[in-house]
Amino acid sequence: xxxxxxxxxxxxxxQYNEASFFEKINLKFHLLICKTCPQFxxxxxxxxxxxxxxxxxSLTEQEKIKMKEKLQKEVTK
Amino acid sequence: xxNQQELMHHLNPDTWVDNYADYLxxxxxxxxxxxxxxxxxxxxxxxxxxxxxxxxxxxxxxxTWLIAILKRKVIDHYRKINSNKxxxxxxxxxxxxxxxxxxxxxxxxxxxxSKLDNSxxxxxxxxxxxxxxxxxxxxxxxxVFKMKTxxxxxxxxxxxxxxxxxxxxxVIIHRARTTLMGCLxxxxx
Numbered sequence: 316x317x318x319x320x321x322x323x324x325x326x327x328x329x330q331y332n333e334a335s336f337f338e339k340i341n342l343k344f345h346l347l348i349c350k351t352c353p354q355f356x357x358x359x360x361x362x363x364x365x366x367x368x369x370x371x372x373s374l375t376e377q378e379k380i381k382m383k384e385k386l387q388k389e390v391t392k
Numbered sequence: 393x394x395n396q397q398e399l400m401h402h403l404n405p406d407t408w409v410d411n412y413a414d415y416l417x418x419x420x421x422x423x424x425x426x427x428x429x430x431x432x433x434x435x436x437x438x439x440x441x442x443x444x445x446x447x448x449x450x451x452x453x454x455x456t457w458l459i460a461i462l463k464r465k466v467i468d469h470y471r472k473i474n475s476n477k478x479x480x481x482x483x484x485x486x487x488x489x490x491x492x493x494x495x496x497x498x499x500x501x502x503x504x505x506s507k508l509d510n511s512x513x514x515x516x517x518x519x520x521x522x523x524x525x526x527x528x529x530x531x532x533x534x535x536v537f538k539m540k541t542x543x544x545x546x547x548x549x550x551x552x553x554x555x556x557x558x559x560x561x562x563v564i565i566h567r568a569r570t571t572l573m574g575c576l577x578x579x580x581x
Contacts, residue, residue, distance in 0.1 A: 362573050366522065376535075
């Protein structure tokens with residue numbers, strides 16, 4: 316039997332498709348027995364689908380650094 | 393120089409990129425659907441903000457003020473691409489699809505049962521809500537979460553880049569996700 320902490324970690328990995336087969340079985344088994352984890356697991360998956368639905372965009376760190384440099388130039392002008 | 397700084401004492405342009413770039417970028421992408429153009433618009437917004445900093449009276453939050461500028465930039469962008477008379481004429485034809493030439497406008501009315509257009513709007517709003525929450529995370533959590541979830545960088549690469557080990561990474565991800573789930577208003581779930 317794995318701990319809730321471990322289960323949560325596997326659950327997070329699962330959101331990024333990085334849980335191994337063995338981990339998945341462990342998690343399934345834990346979810347059958349544990350009272351609190353299924354709720355977390357469900358919310359976590361829902362959150363993942365929300366993130367996908369939202370088509371989140373972000374600038375990379377390099378792009379931000381470039382932006383800062385350009386802005387800095389404007390400030391000192 | 394000193395005078396300029398005094399004028400800006402409500403605004404902190406140094407922190408704009410870190411604090412608002414992603415939020416503004418999401419806002420812009422949802423409206424122009426081209427990430428390169430969106431990026432330029434955000435940059436222009438920052439420049440414009442800097443230029444008109446002396447008009448900032450401090451009655452709106454910094455971000456609201458920047459969004460207002462960005463809105464103008466988006467409108468200007470559409471004006472610019474439509475100003476060419478030739479392009480405007482092409483846009484006048486109600487349908488560019490040759491197959492349906494001769495069909496009437498009635499057939500082009502939005503399908504009232506379609507959920508598509510509405511959900512697009514909703515998703516853009518959801519995106520902003522999530523960005524809002526991400527902005528409230530501690531810097532490192534926000535960075536790791538964005539790299540992993542939005543940019544889809546592999547665990548290994550993130551660990552190498554930030555000099556952390558994988559269990560560290562999963563702890564950070566766990567904290568970020570839990571906070572975000574709590575932050576997102578319950579009506580999104």
